[in-house]
Amino acid sequence: MSGFFKSSIGRKVSMALSAFFLMFFLLQHLAINLLSVFSPDTFNEVSHFMGTNPLVQFALQPVLIFAVVFHFVMGFILELKNKKAQGTSYAKNNGAANSTWFSRNMIYSGMTILAFIGLHFIDFWFPEINTKFIQGDWSGVIEGVDGYRYHEELVHKFLNPIRVAAYTVAFVFLGLHLAHGFTSAFQSVGANSLRKKLEKLGTAYAIIVPLGFIFIALYHHLNH
Numbered sequence: 001m002s003g004f005f006k007s008s009i010g011r012k013v014s015m016a017l018s019a020f021f022l023m024f025f026l027l028q029h030l031a032i033n034l035l036s037v038f039s040p041d042t043f044n045e046v047s048h049f050m051g052t053n054p055l056v057q058f059a060l061q062p063v064l065i066f067a068v069v070f071h072f073v074m075g076f077i078l079e080l081k082n083k084k085a086q087g088t089s090y091a092k093n094n095g096a097a098n099s100t101w102f103s104r105n106m107i108y109s110g111m112t113i114l115a116f117i118g119l120h121f122i123d124f125w126f127p128e129i130n131t132k133f134i135q136g137d138w139s140g141v142i143e144g145v146d147g148y149r150y151h152e153e154l155v156h157k158f159l160n161p162i163r164v165a166a167y168t169v170a171f172v173f174l175g176l177h178l179a180h181g182f183t184s185a186f187q188s189v190g191a192n193s194l195r196k197k198l199e200k201l202g203t204a205y206a207i208i209v210p211l212g213f214i215f216i217a218l219y220h221h222l223n224h
Contacts, residue, residue: 011078016188018071019181023205025064030212036154037219044148048140051128051150072114079107109177116170123157158220167217171210178206 032050035043050056131137142149158164182202183195191198 008081011074011081012188015071015074015078016185018067018074019185021064021067022071023178023182023185025067026209030209033154033216034212036151037216040151041147043154044140044150047150048148051132051140052138057132068117072110075107075110106177106180109173112170112173113177116166116173119163119166119170123163124153127153155220155224158217159224161221164217164221168214171213174213175206175210178209179203182206 032043032046035046140148140150142152145152158167179202182205183198186194186198
């Protein structure tokens with residue numbers, strides 16, 4: 001197994017698998033968050049279920065965190081290996097001839113997204129950990145709010161225009177990252193015969209998912 005991760009193909013395949021998992025999570029996360037716009041009560045119910053379900057909290061959540069860390073660490077390793085290979089290449093390779101600047105510099109969008117994940121953790125995940133595991137409050141309610149607290153907390157986070165702007169910029173970078181990463185992940189597992197269809201599907205995914213999250217942030221900011 002260690003030999004697999006040391007090989008270039010092994011790293012690319014493992015990174016692609018983590019990408020598939022994270023892209024599926026993004027769809028699920030977007031679907032739940034859209035409920036906050038169209039049905040706040042349903043959003044509260046689903047959020048409380050996810051936030052108190054032992055399988056989600058003690059199995060799926062650690063897997064998600066591992067996948068995020070693994071994907072970014074593997075991305076940095078691949079970037080370093082690519083830079084090293086380019087530096088020792090005997091033949092000059094004109095990368096711009098068959099790829100975009102952005103596809104050759106995924107590391108920058110990845111670093112931006114990583115910084116955003118840090119902000120997202122500070123906004124939502126750390127407070128949840130504090131409430132449930134440190135304070136021991138799994139009720140899902142707060143004083144002064146009827147019903148569960150999740151919708152109220154979400155809306156409160158998007159009152160600040162600077163935070164909304166930061167989220168918007170981050171999701172633009174996510175879209176640019178996905179525009180190349182979606183197709184690249186499938187190519188890494190050998191789906192080259194479907195390249196044209198995957199490029200169209202990847203473009204749609206890279207536009208719709210980030211726009212969905214941006215819409216949620218702007219909606220709550222403008223309608224608080």
